[in-house]
Amino acid sequence: MKFISIDEAIKNGKGKVALRGWIYRERGSNQLKFLVLRDSTDIIQCVIDKDRISEKEWNDADKLLIESSVELEGEIAKDKRAPTGYEVKVSKLNVIHFAEKYPITKDQSIEVLADYRHLWVRSRRMTAILKIRSTVFGAIHEFFRKKGYYEFHSPIIIPGGAEEGPTLFEVKYFNQKMYLTQTWQLYAEAAMFSLEKIYSINPSFRAEKSKTSRHLTEYWHTEVEVAWFNLYDLMDLCEDLVKHIIIKVLKENKKELKILERDVKKLEPVVKNKFPRMTYSEAVELLNKKGMKVSWGKDLRTIEEEKIMEGYDTPVFVTHYPKDAMAFYKPKDPKNPKVAVCFDMLGPEGNGELVGGSERDTNINELIKTLKKKGENVKDYDYFLDTRKYGSIPHGGFGMGTERMIKWICGLDSIKDAIGFPRTMTRFKP
Ligand code: 4AD
Numbered sequence: 055m056k057f058i059s060i061d062e063a064i065k066n067g068k069g070k071v072a073l074r075g076w077i078y079r080e081r082g083s084n085q086l087k088f089l090v091l092r093d094s095t096d097i098i099q100c101v102i103d104k105d106r107i108s109e110k111e112w113n114d115a116d117k118l119l120i121e122s123s124v125e126l127e128g129e130i131a132k133d134k135r136a137p138t139g140y141e142v143k144v145s146k147l148n149v150i151h152f153a154e155k156y157p158i159t160k161d162q163s164i165e166v167l168a169d170y171r172h173l174w175v176r177s178r179r180m181t182a183i184l185k186i187r188s189t190v191f192g193a194i195h196e197f198f199r200k201k202g203y204y205e206f207h208s209p210i211i212i213p214g215g216a217e218e219g220p221t222l223f224e225v226k227y228f229n230q231k232m233y234l235t236q237t238w239q240l241y242a243e244a245a246m247f248s249l250e251k252i253y254s255i256n257p258s259f260r261a262e263k264s265k266t267s268r269h270l271t272e273y274w275h276t277e278v279e280v281a282w283f284n285l286y287d288l289m290d291l292c293e294d295l296v297k298h299i300i301i302k303v304l305k306e307n308k309k310e311l312k313i314l315e316r317d318v319k320k321l322e323p324v325v326k327n328k329f330p331r332m333t334y335s336e337a338v339e340l341l342n343k344k345g346m347k348v349s350w351g352k353d354l355r356t357i358e359e360e361k362i363m364e365g366y367d368t369p370v371f372v373t374h375y376p377k378d379a380m381a382f383y384k385p386k387d388p389k390n391p392k393v394a395v396c397f398d399m400l401g402p403e404g405n406g407e408l409v410g411g412s413e414r415d416t417n418i419n420e421l422i423k424t425l426k427k428k429g430e431n432v433k434d435y436d437y438f439l440d441t442r443k444y445g446s447i448p449h450g451g452f453g454m455g456t457e458r459m460i461k462w463i464c465g466l467d468s469i470k471d472a473i474g475f476p477r478t479m480t481r482f483k484p
């Protein structure tokens with residue numbers, strides 16, 4: 055017989071089926087065994103009756119521990135008591151591998167689950183998250199490709215920084231010191247002159263010492279760089295991208311969102327409503343009105359971002375942050391030189407900064423001045439500054455923390471669950 059997946063079998067709902075997968079749960083008596091089988095698509099209860107199967111098969115079934123792999127055949131039928139509403143009466147059982155006693159049992163601590171991550175990825179919860187993650191990545195590619203963007207790849211090992219220095223990871227590169235990239239951006243700005251509209255989903259690295267629920271040291275960065283775009287074009291593009299991702303997940307991952315007990319009503323306003331926009335100065339005013347003492351000039355911290363987001367059920371764009379607190383490439387606003395032409399997109403439900411973007415400074419003297427002020431070696435940026443010497447044009451881009459998006463969409467407590475094998479300062483194994 056041809057093997058089919060569990061969800062196909064459930065869709066068929068009747069007749070003979072051949073299934074294969076792993077034992078998700080098992081219990082039984084000396085006459086009947088109830089095995090819950092799982093594969094990547096779903097779980098299904100399978101019942102083995104001692105009288106309807108050979109002695110060898112019965113003895114094998116008796117020895118099956120959780121996560122043993124099996125092939126089986128049987129008759130599928132509706133059964134209200136079964137966990138997914140169907141049951142298979144097994145007529146044939148072939149054990150592929152008898153598993154040892156599974157080290158993951160019920161109600162284990164987060165730390166134990168992290169130590170056994172290589173096994174925990176098989177859990178229904180992780181399987182659901184990884185499927186949603188796959189949808190998110192697919193949706194991003196689809197969004198940009200439909201709009202005629204090219205996928206461009208930058209090097210991962212780079213000679214210098216772009217964002218704040220302290221989060222650079224050093225790499226011993228033969229006899230030289232190099233770094234793991236924090237962003238694709240500086241190379242993207244060079245490639246933009248060739249391709250005009252480019253995007254990428256690439257690993258980025260930040261030596262973050264903070265232990266928060268939103269920081270990884272290795273994350274997948276969705277980045278875009280566009281010729282001729284200004285701040286408002288960028289925010290429109292960003293909003294459309296976020297909406298496209300959410301629409302896709304709501305459509306394709308109903309089952310997974312249910313497994314995660316995600317309240318999808320919280321995501322629906324995101325698709326329907328326009329994301330509000332406010333300036334940093336307005337945000338500071340709002341915070342002070344709400345009783346927080348925030349002085350103008352500092353980058354916003356998590357607690358401040360959360361306070362701003364109270365009462366919003368969609369992301370909010372905060373624009374025009376203080377120039378001095380921003381990365382060197384963000385240009386000053388010609389109308390107000392104290393602020394940069396940039397934005398952050400803050401997520402609802404305490405998710406904070408999901409996206410950061412800006413127009414790019416095209417004034418080579420300003421760039422050099424800012425780099426010096428930040429203590430950078432201007433020589434390291436020669437290749438970048440060259441882009442401002444040969445047909446420089448207005449352009450801009452943004453970067454989205456893909457795991458932060460996934461954390462938000464899935465309603466996860468920690469960003470660590472938004473990726474198969476998370477890397478943080480304290481967690482790097484397995
Ligand atoms: O705001 P950031 O640092 O901006 C840049 O790197 C720009 N060069 C992007 C660009 O314009 N091409 O990072 C962008 C986003 C943040 O908004 C955040 O969502 C995510 O990357 N991010 C992290 N995600 C997980 N773990 C970390 N340690 C992150 N650091 C930033």
Ligand code: MG
Pocket residue numbers: 398407409410
């Ligand atoms: Mg940022």
